[in-house]
Amino acid sequence: MQILTHPNPVLGDRAGEVDPSSDADLRPLVRKMAEAMYENQGVGLAAPQLGIQKRVIVFDIDEELGAICNPVIIEQSEETAVDDEGCLSVPGINVPVERAVSVVCEGLNIDGEPIVLQAADFLARVIQHEIDHLDGVIILDRLTTEQRKAAIREYNDAAASE
Numbered sequence: 619m620q621i622l623t624h625p626n627p628v629l630g631d632r633a634g635e636v637d638p639s640s641d642a643d644l645r646p647l648v649r650k651m652a653e654a655m656y657e658n659q660g661v662g663l664a665a666p667q668l669g670i671q672k673r674v675i676v677f678d679i680d681e682e683l684g685a686i687c688n689p690v691i692i693e694q695s696e697e698t699a700v701d702d703e704g705c706l707s708v709p710g711i712n713v714p715v716e717r718a719v720s721v722v723c724e725g726l727n728i729d730g731e732p733i734v735l736q737a738a739d740f741l742a743r744v745i746q747h748e749i750d751h752l753d754g755v756i757i758l759d760r761l762t763t764e765q766r767k768a769a770i771r772e773y774n775d776a777a778a779s780e
């Protein structure tokens with residue numbers, strides 16, 4: 619499945635909540651998302667990246683697939699860190715993004731059961747990145763104006779040399 623890339627306007631939309639107990643499309647969606655993520659060597663993917671405006675994320679940082687519906691960050695550390703981040707929707711570049719070092723994320727699993735995920739470091743970064751997608755926010759939106767200009771220039775160069 620095709621992953622939408624910047625500047626596709628769909629990436630800027632807010633995705634809607636899902637109801638796993640009544641949404642028969644959810645399971646196949648999670649499967650498609652996982653396939654797209656693995657095919658592209660990603661560590662996370664949000665449904666809007668496939669053009670599906672549902673609040674669903676998948677991630678895999680250590681060979682275990684996770685999926686959360688309606689994820690919400692209910693706690694985050696005051697401590698933040700800046701690290702380079704890439705995105706399958708902004709291919710070819712990495713940009714420095716500031717994120718909370720640890721988060722507690724609440725949501726539903728694919729069966730509609732409540733789950734709580736405590737995440738730190740890289741996993742916390744991935745979760746925050748994917749939830750951003752559900753709110754129509756991509757890594758370019760996390761940059762200062764100057765950084766954003768430079769990043770878009772680099773992105774366009776990367777696309778042109780493909």
Ligand SMILES: [Zn+2]
Nearest residue numbers: 704705706707
């Ligand atoms: Zn992304």
